[in-house]
Amino acid sequence: MRNRFVARPLQSAFLAVSIAAGVAAPLLHSRVQASPVYSGQVCSENVGRLTNEITWSRDLDKVQQEAASQDKLILWVHMVGKLDGFT
Amino acid sequence: MRAVSLSQEPVFSLLKNQFVCGYKDIENKGYAGSSRKHSPNGQAVDTTNGAGPHNIQMFVMASDGTVLTCLPGYWNSKDLASELEFAKTLNAVWVDPGLNRDEKNAKFSEMQRQHLSQHTPAERKRSEMQHFDVAYEKKKRFLTSDVFNRTVINPRTFDPVKMDLPPHAVKTCDVIMHQRMASRPFVQYKDFDVKAYSDYGRPMYDKNEEELVASNGQTTKQRGEGKAIGNDPAAHPVKTQVKRQGKSLLMRAAQYGIRAAIR
Numbered sequence A: 001m002r003n004r005f006v007a008r009p010l011q012s013a014f015l016a017v018s019i020a021a022g023v024a025a026p027l028l029h030s031r032v033q034a035s036p037v038y039s040g041q042v043c044s045e046n047v048g049r050l051t052n053e054i055t056w057s058r059d060l061d062k063v064q065q066e067a068a069s070q071d072k073l074i075l076w077v078h079m080v081g082k083l084d085g086f087t
Numbered sequence B: 001m002r003a004v005s006l007s008q009e010p011v012f013s014l015l016k017n018q019f020v021c022g023y024k025d026i027e028n029k030g031y032a033g034s035s036r037k038h039s040p041n042g043q044a045v046d047t048t049n050g051a052g053p054h055n056i057q058m059f060v061m062a063s064d065g066t067v068l069t070c071l072p073g074y075w076n077s078k079d080l081a082s083e084l085e086f087a088k089t090l091n092a093v094w095v096d097p098g099l100n101r102d103e104k105n106a107k108f109s110e111m112q113r114q115h116l117s118q119h120t121p122a123e124r125k126r127s128e129m130q131h132f133d134v135a136y137e138k139k140k141r142f143l144t145s146d147v148f149n150r151t152v153i154n155p156r157t158f159d160p161v162k163m164d165l166p167p168h169a170v171k172t173c174d175v176i177m178h179q180r181m182a183s184r185p186f187v188q189y190k191d192f193d194v195k196a197y198s199d200y201g202r203p204m205y206d207k208n209e210e211e212l213v214a215s216n217g218q219t220t221k222q223r224g225e226g227k228a229i230g231n232d233p234a235a236h237p238v239k240t241q242v243k244r245q246g247k248s249l250l251m252r253a254a255q256y257g258i259r260a261a262i263r
Helices: A002-034 A040-053 A060-070 B011-018 B077-094 B101-117 B121-126 B131-141 B173-182 B237-245 B248-262
Strands: A073-079 B019-025 B034-036 B056-061 B067-072 B228-230
Touching: A040 B011, A060 A073, A060 B019, A073 B077, B011 B019, B011 B077, B056 B077, B067 B077, B067 B173, B077 B101, B077 B121, B101 B173
Parallel strands: A073 B019
Antiparallel strands: A073 B056, B034 B228, B056 B067
């Protein structure tokens, strides 16, 4: 009987924390999924990887010739600005 | 786009191994939109599919320059990868020697429509049009725009002043994209009407990325950021003015110069 009284506050605290975590986690998760913000450092690394490890030509004729010789498709991106500069 | 979906898996490996890549700066093209300037080491956000269609268009083409698909605006990495894979199946139709051109065209359009049924509810959610683009379409061309699903708008109950639309009255950008592509079967890149194809929503697009707090709690603002880029008077006032008013502006400037010199 005495043990049961001792255990109850612990159980209540555990229950409260579990409920709070259960409610907060999906909210936090959905917020992150909705619009994650990538820091400048992460963006810099990503752009560096994209432009260093993949060759981006600005000559469509050349791109077509390469695609034909390598039997590949073409990704040709129109963008306001430069891939490795301001956009 | 470059700092988020193009540089992330699964797109990055697909591009690196299976595509030949290139790009074109469209800053001075008439169909280009505008935004605030962003440096490669400025902050970025993962936005919705199809956001900023005037500023980015991603063409997937066969090696002979035939457009298999074109994704306007930003696209989530996973969804973009799915569209790149889809383009491969369209290319298989394009190079199929057993089909004539009419059969290829019909198959192309059918496949574009069919692909929509493979989009998950999550992708649909990621493709919801930005609220400011919806507002622009409502205000500027509600009667003619193809972004509205008119089958769910009841003309008897619809109030054109309030413009309150029922649920699903605005198509998601993935639907707009596939429907517009379906009517452009195997068009050559040089003949592709980029302006009409990528035209929905506001020409100006910006998410104020550098003012948001990044996951590491820091914000980045580089020199030059915040100024406009693209077809915006703030980006290049003289050029834009000339575009709008034609050569008469230059003529007036020249006349003024001559007059000033005579005095």
